[in-house]
Amino acid sequence: MQHIYFDQASSSFPKAEGVSDAIKHFLDQGAFNINRGSYEAAYEISQLVLETRELLADLFHFAPVKNVIFTPGVTYSLNFLIKGLFHTGDHLICSSMEHNAVMRPLTQTAKLGVRFDAALCRPDGSLDPQRIEDLIQPQTKAVILTAASNVCGSFLPLAEIGRICRQHQLWFILDSAQMAGTFPLDMQALQIDALAFPGHKGLLGPQGIGGMLISEEIAQLAEPLISGGTGSASHLEEMPALLPDRFEAGTLNLPGIIGLRAALQYLAKQPAAAIAAKELALTAAFLRGAADLPQVRIIGLPGCAKRAPVVSLDFCGDDNARIAYQLESDFGIMTRVGLHCAPRAHQTLGTFPQGTVRFSFGQQNTEDEVNFCLAALKKILRRQPCSSSKGDSHAL
Numbered sequence: 042m043q044h045i046y047f048d049q050a051s052s053s054f055p056k057a058e059g060v061s062d063a064i065k066h067f068l069d070q071g072a073f074n075i076n077r078g079s080y081e082a083a084y085e086i087s088q089l090v091l092e093t094r095e096l097l098a099d100l101f102h103f104a105p106v107k108n109v110i111f112t113p114g115v116t117y118s119l120n121f122l123i124k125g126l127f128h129t130g131d132h133l134i135c136s137s138m139e140h141n142a143v144m145r146p147l148t149q150t151a152k153l154g155v156r157f158d159a160a161l162c163r164p165d166g167s168l169d170p171q172r173i174e175d176l177i178q179p180q181t182k183a184v185i186l187t188a189a190s191n192v193c194g195s196f197l198p199l200a201e202i203g204r205i206c207r208q209h210q211l212w213f214i215l216d217s218a219q220m221a222g223t224f225p226l227d228m229q230a231l232q233i234d235a236l237a238f239p240g241h242k243g244l245l246g247p248q249g250i251g252g253m254l255i256s257e258e259i260a261q262l263a264e265p266l267i268s269g270g271t272g273s274a275s276h277l278e279e280m281p282a283l284l285p286d287r288f289e290a291g292t293l294n295l296p297g298i299i300g301l302r303a304a305l306q307y308l309a310k311q312p313a314a315a316i317a318a319k320e321l322a323l324t325a326a327f328l329r330g331a332a333d334l335p336q337v338r339i340i341g342l343p344g345c346a347k348r349a350p351v352v353s354l355d356f357c358g359d360d361n362a363r364i365a366y367q368l369e370s371d372f373g374i375m376t377r378v379g380l381h382c383a384p385r386a387h388q389t390l391g392t393f394p395q396g397t398v399r400f401s402f403g404q405q406n407t408e409d410e411v412n413f414c415l416a417a418l419k420k421i422l423r424r425q426p427c428s429s430s431k432g433d434s435h436a437l
């Protein structure tokens with residue numbers, strides 16, 4: 042049976058051309074550590090790491106390169122920012138579409154007296170920027186926002202919120218998980234102070250590598266969440282002020298960085314906007330077909346404007362888990378069913394607690410795969426519906 046991977050919002054597959062070769066070459070030909078040994082081969086690896094930071098700075102239109110920090114991914118970056126930057130009495134604003142990578146650190150720091158409010162999004166996942174402005178208080182320090190919903194793909198109004206943040210002197214912290222690599226994100230134009238990115242989604246790199254790009258002000262004020270050896274300023278028992286070392290204690294994930302470098306080089310060679318255009322064409326074809334399916338509710342925005350290539354369907358009167366299971370077992374189609382680590386988003390979209398089946402499209406997916414999936418859904422829906430109630434769906 043063929044396999045079709047429609048869970049690209051979780052992690053992209055296949056990875057960019059050149060990623061696995063680059064990692065293998067590093068591991069086989071000289072997996073030396075950087076910032077430690079003073080030998081030529083280690084300096085060569087340092088150079089590759091620096092180039093990776095430069096590629097990221099270019100991609101997100103950001104400077105200085107030393108403020109590009111590697112972490113294992115978005116979740117870690119957001120934890121570093123939320124737990125390292127805010128103190129008792131501070132107030133933060135997020136939206137009701139946030140992933141638990143934002144919500145869980147926020148609820149953890151709330152126990153320490155860092156308050157937050159979530160601006161309520163519309164039932165299609167979009168957000169009226171006024172909702173953010175209405176929540177601003179004298180103690181508000183930052184707006185933390187997902188760029189696009191990982192449940193239904195809706196974009197959030199980044200440019201408007203960047204403006205509001207500047208006007209009120211708030212930091213704008215972005216979770217770029219569902220946009221980075223697929224859509225342009227210009228930190229300067231959008232007035233973003235800190236951007237958290239995953240290497241393994243739209244950037245087409247391996248899992249376990251990601252990072253954050255942080256303004257000089259944030260770099261000066263944030264307490265490093267993790268401390269330890271950096272190979273620099275070894276006479277000190279405190280974390281050095283030097284960047285990026287201040288936020289990169291311990292040995293870096295060098296195979297991950299080398300793989301990410303290859304992925305970024307691949308992306309840099311693609312014609313501008315071609316990646317988003319291809320994925321959105323697949324999304325549009327899927328949305329058109331899904332609109333003809335009986336008893337299926339398309340969650341979020343109806344069209345492809347202002348959305349990432351992520352579509353959530355609610356199979357009304359049926360069990361979403363059954364649909365996802367049969368797509369995989371009978372047709373080899375991999376999707377993700379449940380609450381997608383975003384319970385508040387599902388509450389906003391009216392799909393809590395049953396969740397949805399999420400289809401997300403990537404660079405190597407094809408229109409034939411989309412058509413095959415739509416035909417598979419028709420066949421599944423013609424079969425005897427499951428008698429179990431919605432509440433039986435597995436909330437993942």
Ligand code: PLP
Nearest residue numbers: 114115116140142187191218239
């Ligand atoms: N934020 C959003 C919107 C996501 O979709 C995800 C992952 O799916 C994350 C954060 C967490 O990313 P990671 O697991 O790579 O840290």
